[in-house]
Amino acid sequence: MNRNFRTFAIAGLIASVAVPALxxxxxxVASWGGTYQEAETKAFxxxxxxxxxxxxxxxxxxxxxDVRLQVTGNAVxxxxxxxxxxxxxxxxxxxxxxxxxxxxxxxxxxNPKLVHDDWVGISYxxxxxxYRTDVFGDKxxxxxxxxxxxxxxxxxxxxxxxxxxETLSVAALASGLPIDKVYPVDIxxxxxxxxxxxxxxDAWWTSGAQAMQxxxxxxxxxxxxxxxxxxTLKKAGAPVSFSFDQGVLTADCMVIPKGAKxxxxxxKALAMFVSPQLQANLPLYVDNGPVNxxxxxxxxxxxxxxxxxxxxxxxxxxxxxxxxxxxxxTLVEATEKFNNLIQQ
Amino acid sequence: xxxxxxxxxxxxxxxxxxxxxxxxxADARRxxxxxxxxxxxxLFLVCAIIIVPIGWLFWLSLFDETGAFSxxxxxxxxEQASYIGTFITTFKVAFIVTGACVLLGYxxxxxxxxxxxxxxxxxxxxxxxxxxxSVLVRTYAWLVILQRKGLINSWLIDLGVISQPLSLANNFSxxxxxxxxxxxxxxxxxxxxxxxxxxxxxxxAGMNLGAGPAATFRQIFFPLSLPGLASGVVIVFVxxxxxxxxxxxxxxxxxVMWAMRMEQTTSLYSNWGxxxxxxxxxxxxxxxxxxxxxxxxxxxxxxxxxSR
Numbered sequence: 001m002n003r004n005f006r007t008f009a010i011a012g013l014i015a016s017v018a019v020p021a022l023x024x025x026x027x028x029v030a031s032w033g034g035t036y037q038e039a040e041t042k043a044f045x046x047x048x049x050x051x052x053x054x055x056x057x058x059x060x061x062x063x064x065x066d067v068r069l070q071v072t073g074n075a076v077x078x079x080x081x082x083x084x085x086x087x088x089x090x091x092x093x094x095x096x097x098x099x100x101x102x103x104x105x106x107x108x109x110x111n112p113k114l115v116h117d118d119w120v121g122i123s124y125x126x127x128x129x130x131y132r133t134d135v136f137g138d139k140x141x142x143x144x145x146x147x148x149x150x151x152x153x154x155x156x157x158x159x160x161x162x163x164x165x166e167t168l169s170v171a172a173l174a175s176g177l178p179i180d181k182v183y184p185v186d187i188x189x190x191x192x193x194x195x196x197x198x199x200x201x202d203a204w205w206t207s208g209a210q211a212m213q214x215x216x217x218x219x220x221x222x223x224x225x226x227x228x229x230x231x232t233l234k235k236a237g238a239p240v241s242f243s244f245d246q247g248v249l250t251a252d253c254m255v256i257p258k259g260a261k262x263x264x265x266x267x268k269a270l271a272m273f274v275s276p277q278l279q280a281n282l283p284l285y286v287d288n289g290p291v292n293x294x295x296x297x298x299x300x301x302x303x304x305x306x307x308x309x310x311x312x313x314x315x316x317x318x319x320x321x322x323x324x325x326x327x328x329x330t331l332v333e334a335t336e337k338f339n340n341l342i343q344q
Numbered sequence: 345x346x347x348x349x350x351x352x353x354x355x356x357x358x359x360x361x362x363x364x365x366x367x368x369x370a371d372a373r374r375x376x377x378x379x380x381x382x383x384x385x386x387l388f389l390v391c392a393i394i395i396v397p398i399g400w401l402f403w404l405s406l407f408d409e410t411g412a413f414s415x416x417x418x419x420x421x422x423e424q425a426s427y428i429g430t431f432i433t434t435f436k437v438a439f440i441v442t443g444a445c446v447l448l449g450y451x452x453x454x455x456x457x458x459x460x461x462x463x464x465x466x467x468x469x470x471x472x473x474x475x476x477x478s479v480l481v482r483t484y485a486w487l488v489i490l491q492r493k494g495l496i497n498s499w500l501i502d503l504g505v506i507s508q509p510l511s512l513a514n515n516f517s518x519x520x521x522x523x524x525x526x527x528x529x530x531x532x533x534x535x536x537x538x539x540x541x542x543x544x545x546x547x548x549a550g551m552n553l554g555a556g557p558a559a560t561f562r563q564i565f566f567p568l569s570l571p572g573l574a575s576g577v578v579i580v581f582v583x584x585x586x587x588x589x590x591x592x593x594x595x596x597x598x599x600v601m602w603a604m605r606m607e608q609t610t611s612l613y614s615n616w617g618x619x620x621x622x623x624x625x626x627x628x629x630x631x632x633x634x635x636x637x638x639x640x641x642x643x644x645x646x647x648x649x650x651s652r
Contacts (some may be wrong), residue, residue, distance in 0.1 A: 065611055079574045128642040156492075161597045204597025205515040216494045219514060339608060343600045 007125070026055040027079040027102055027262045027269055033060035036243040038229070040082075043281035048272040064091050071096045076239050076259040079266035080273075086165060088119035088253040089191055089328035092177055097254040098263055105271040109294035111251075112320065120274060121291035123282060126247040126310040126319060127166045130230045131155075131222040134239040141222055143246055144174035150200050155221035157197070159216045161167045161204030165327045167194065169248045169320055170224055179246065183323045187334050191341055196343050215240060227310050228287040246311055247319040251291060285310045392584040397650050398627070405620035409498050417621035427605070434602040437519060437591065438584035444524040450573065456532070457539035468536070471529050479526055483593045486522045487513050490594075498616075514596025522590040527583055531576035538572020539565075574641040578634060585630055 029045060031037040043059065049056045059078060061067070070076045083091065091097055097118035107115045107135055114121030129142035129147055135155060141147045147157065160167050171193035172182045181183040205211040212229040214220045217239050230242045254273065256266045272278055280300035281289035289311025295301065296312060306312045310319070328332075408414045421427045452471070456464050474482060489495045490512035498508040512518055542565060550560045588603040595601075602622065610619035 006580070062611075065614065068614070123504075158596075178529055202596065206592065206597060213487075214514075217491055218490075219491050332615075334613055340424050342597070343426040 001191070009075060011049070018053065020278060025053070026057060026175040027265050028057040028059055028077060029087045029269070030059040030066075030078045030081040032082060036288060039282060039288070041286035042285050044273045044278050047278055047281070047328045048269050051272060052268055054269070063087055064096075067091060067096055067255070068094070071258050074259065074263070076257045076261065078257055078258045079262045080256055080270055082122060082252055082254050083116065083119075084325040085109040085119075085251040085253050085322065085324035085330055087119065088116070088240070088255055090331065091255065092116060092118050093328055094099060096255075096258055098258055098260060099269050100270070104267050107274075107275060109292040111291070111321070113323065113325070114251050114253065114291060119253045120270070122254045122273060123252050123291050124289040124311040125250050125252065126227040126244060126289075127160075127163070127170060127224050127250065128227050128230055128241050128242045128244060128247045129222065130225045130242040132215065132218065132239055133241050134218075135221045140241060142243070144170050145176060147224075148174040148197050150197075153222070156202040156219070157200055158203040158205055158211065158220040158223035159197070159201050160206070160211065160224055161339070161342055163207035165322065166248050166250060166333040167224065167333060168334060168338060169322060171197070173246050173320065179320045181316070182320045184326050185330075185334075187330060191337055193254075194338065195295060201342075204342060231287040231308070235301065244315040244318050246249075246320060247310065247315075249310060249316065250322045251324065252288075253324075268313070286326055289315075354430075373642045375582075399502040400448045401520065401620045401623050404617055405624050407617045409615055409617065414652065417618045421621075426600075430600050430605050432469050432604060433599060434585060434626075437601060438581055440520050441527060441575055441584050442581045443525045444520065445528050445531040446573070446577060448524070449528055449535060451574065452528075453532045453572075454537055454569075456536050457542075467629070471532050474525070475529055479589050480593075482526060483522050483590045486511075486518070486525065487594060488516055490521065513594060516595070516596070517628045518594035518596070519591045519599045523587060525585065526590060530579045530583060531573075534579065535569065535572045538575075539569050542568045545620065570641065574637070578637055581637075582630060582634070585626060 029042055034138075037058065037060065045056045046060065051108055055326055059079050061078075064083055067078075067081055067083070067293075068091070070078070079304075088097075089336065101116050102115075102118060105120065107120065109197050129141060129144060133140065134307075136153070139180055140155045141149070159170070168185055168190040171190040172185050173179070173190060174197070203214055203224070205214060208226050208229045211223055211225045215223050215225065216233055216236075225242070227242070227244070227247070230240065233240050235240075254270055256263060256270070260266055272281060273304040274292055276294035276298050277288075277300070279292040279295035280289060280298040282290050282295075283301055283305060287308070287310070289309045291311065293311070293313060296306060301309070307314065309315065389548055405417050406413060406415070408416045421431075427645045456467055456471075459467060484569075491497070491514070492509040492511070494513070496512060500506045501509065512521070546564055546568070549638075550564045551557075555563065586603050587601060588607065590600050592604055606619050606622045609615050609622060
């Protein structure tokens with residue numbers, strides 16, 4: 001009788017503990033979808049799930065708006081979500097994220113500009129200048145000043161209208177500023193620079209796929225484009241050339257939305273995502289560079305691959321890092337001015 | 345109602361005594377109450393999903409980003425040239441696309457209405473078929489056809505018609521071509537339906553009285569097809585004003601329409617008040633234009649009716 005009761009009690013206890021424990025074993029991570037997220041799955045999510053013995057469910061996000069809706073609507077679905085660094089900075093100002101525990105997350109090797117109370121960098125994309133070699137041979141525009149020089153380099157041009165902050169950084173470079181003098185961006189000066197080129201822009205792109213299509217189909221002869229898209233074009237055999245000179249490095253970041261159901265497991269998973277070992281996996285699948293520079297010391301990345309990675313120390317020197325904190329306070333106004341200018 | 349009261353009078357008889365008029369009136373009142381009760385759920389639904397959100401939209405547009413009551417969201421339309429530019433572009437696109445749809449759609453609908461039934465239904469399938477394909481797919485298809493190294497340019501160059509490729513995509517013409525193709529069925533279908541209901545006896549009668557084919561068409565068929573044309577035009581025009589996907593993809597970022605501005609304002613600047621103001625302006629202008637349409641075409645239609 002007594003024994004029976006004890007078994008019963010233990011079974012009940014196990015049941016009551018096991019249910020939440022099971023729930024704690026699943027986290028949901030949202031990213032941008034597509035080939036990039038597939039690469040993240042292989043590089044980060046799968047190894048983390050295996051190492052921690054948890055289940056990582058995936059979802060896709062459209063960015064800060066989604067997080068804002070979930071948090072303000074008290075319906076947080078995600079435990080971790082990826083965002084652009086300027087979105088992280090803005091969301092942080094709005095108090096949308098949980099504080100990160102740097103006792104669990106090792107921040108060494110990550111640029112301090114991308115390590116914050118409630119967000120941390122995860123990978124890099126670069127904006128680069130691409131041109132068609134069937135039009136220019138190897139004498140195409142190499143700098144943004146060349147891109148702006150319509151007499152010396154006649155041809156059709158495309159720039160990004162959706163990524164106003166990136167285009168403004170590019171415009172600042174085009175006006176002749178050296179890469180270490182771009183930030184803080186003189187927005188009015190950059191807008192003046194945009195004003196000079198806007199009449200010669202044949203298409204303003206709003207998505208990476210569109211930029212790629214414009215260049216691939218010869219709709220334009222030169223363009224600003226994300227390095228991942230440029231790399232894909234080159235691998236597919238398109239007659240194009242690009243380099244990291246005067247590239248604009250933009251970081252992506254990850255956050256734990258405020259009110260996430262599974263904060264603790266999320267923190268541990270995030271610590272794994274930014275660790276040098278898993279970061280080193282990323283460039284094996286996509287052209288987005290690891291945010292942790294110690295990844296290059298793991299020996300996982302083949303040396304001949306390193307020179308093509310935008311965040312390799314050699315390449316970082318040639319580029320401007322988008323300052324998320326700067327854009328946090330200026331983005332809305334600058335974007336509106338930029339759109340008003342190009343939509344006139 | 346007037347027919348009903350006339351009926352009541354008749355029942356009451358020439359002497360004007362209301363025999364059972366009172367009972368009948370009470371009956372009618374009960375009847376309309378019952379009808380109202382039946383309508384109530386759908387009226388409630390319309391209220392809940394249309395009127396309340398539109399009211400809310402209007403309400404939102406009266407507050408600036410800080411939540412203070414202000415007219416800033418409307419003032420910006422006059423302060424910034426780009427808003428007026430977007431507004432003009434939107435209506436320019438809408439007028440041109442509607443015009444193109446009428447020019448292409450009227451002869452098509454006319455031909456369909458004159459074909460034997462079987463041939464007409466086969467042709468109709470070709471009109472409706474694009475309906476089943478997503479707008480996005482059709483827009484991309486046009487991009488492939490119209491771009492500098494696309495089908496049309498390479499044919500024209502191969503044929504020696506042009507030496508330099510024409511700029512057909514990523515500009516205004518691309519938007520107009522893409523939208524015309526997508527919206528054409530919205531004009532053709534109501535127009536075809538109304539043309540089918542035109543009584544062929546009227547046409548025969550006209551012919552009998554000595555009108556030639558051109559005069560018959562001009563004086564009988566065309567006026568009778570006007571109501572169908574009007575509803576097609578209104579549908580196309582209103583859809584144009586809110587179009588997003590095609591101008592966003594075919595305009596190369598250089599043709600910015602009102603809906604694109606709304607998307608920017610809400611998703612990029614997260615400024616719901618300003619986005620709501622854009623919505624209110626579009627709604628008001630659209631309603632005003634529809635009123636104008638109604639008034640013009642209504643006058644026209646009654647004119648036709650009385651001349652018959």
